[in-house]
Amino acid sequence: xxxxxxxxxxxxxxxxxxxxxxxRVERVDxxxxxxxxxxxxxxxxxxxxxxxKLAKRAYSMLSSDAEQRxxxxxxxxxxxxxxxxxxxxxxVGAELEWSGPWGKLRLPPGFSGRALVVATDTGITAALxxxxxxxxxxxxxxxxxxxxxxxxxxxxxxxVRERLPAAVRLTVAGDFLPVGHPERPARACALVGQHAxxxxxxxxxxxxxxxxxxxxxxxxxxxxxxxxxxxxLLESFFNNPMKKSA
Numbered sequence: 001x002x003x004x005x006x007x008x009x010x011x012x013x014x015x016x017x018x019x020x021x022x023x024r025v026e027r028v029d030x031x032x033x034x035x036x037x038x039x040x041x042x043x044x045x046x047x048x049x050x051x052x053k054l055a056k057r058a059y060s061m062l063s064s065d066a067e068q069r070x071x072x073x074x075x076x077x078x079x080x081x082x083x084x085x086x087x088x089x090x091x092v093g094a095e096l097e098w099s100g101p102w103g104k105l106r107l108p109p110g111f112s113g114r115a116l117v118v119a120t121d122t123g124i125t126a127a128l129x130x131x132x133x134x135x136x137x138x139x140x141x142x143x144x145x146x147x148x149x150x151x152x153x154x155x156x157x158x159x160v161r162e163r164l165p166a167a168v169r170l171t172v173a174g175d176f177l178p179v180g181h182p183e184r185p186a187r188a189c190a191l192v193g194q195h196a197x198x199x200x201x202x203x204x205x206x207x208x209x210x211x212x213x214x215x216x217x218x219x220x221x222x223x224x225x226x227x228x229x230x231x232x233l234l235e236s237f238f239n240n241p242m243k244k245s246a
Contacts, residue, residue: 032068037133041100113204123210212236
């Protein structure tokens with residue numbers, strides 16, 4: 001799939017509860033976006049940061065890759081963050097630069113097997129793109145497990161269910177521990193272990209997105225349950241242990 005820079009246009013915008021916004025974007029030149037479910041793009045907000053760099057932010061595409069002319073992204077307003085605030089306030093019709101698609105958190109083209117997708121927190125955006133795309137491609141089984149803190153978080157459970165095809169089996173652990181809690185990784189591994197056993201593990205593919213402090217232990221737990229070496233793909237949205245050790 002082609003990667004590079006292009007101009008995008010905000011084609012539609014609507015609020016997502018408190019402090020978040022759903023944007024539908026399209027390329028200004030009308031070309032296809034060339035993405036696979038689970039991938040992300042980097043948007044140049046046009047804001048210059050104090051150090052002189054431009055505020056560029058990564059956003060996963062929620063849409064099925066069966067539709068390549070326009071995609072949905074969800075943007076959470078993060079305090080005074082310049083990137084998220086620009087995209088929460090930007091007008092329909094405005095144009096911005098972006099690059100991509102990027103990322104290896106994706107199923108093979110035409111995947112027809114059984115997949116488990118695990119998302120924590122905002123990782124649900126990538127999970128939605130993966131599940132919707134795999135369902136459109138005719139996957140035999142799709143299980144989505146979302147580990148999320150209590151209450152309205154970014155996007156609601158209703159929002160997720162509305163966008164998932166009927167073939168996707170969604171399980172929401174809506175009482176998950178908060179980010180940074182010392183027992184969070186162990187709780188996640190226990191939940192994933194229970195889910196995998198109930199769903200007759202092994203799967204043909206497993207993809208995890210969200211809190212890096214959680215999804216790396218999940219990978220190890222799945223390996224202990226029989227997941228093939230290299231058979232669990234990860235995308236850290238935050239707390240990436242690989243960056244911290246670099």
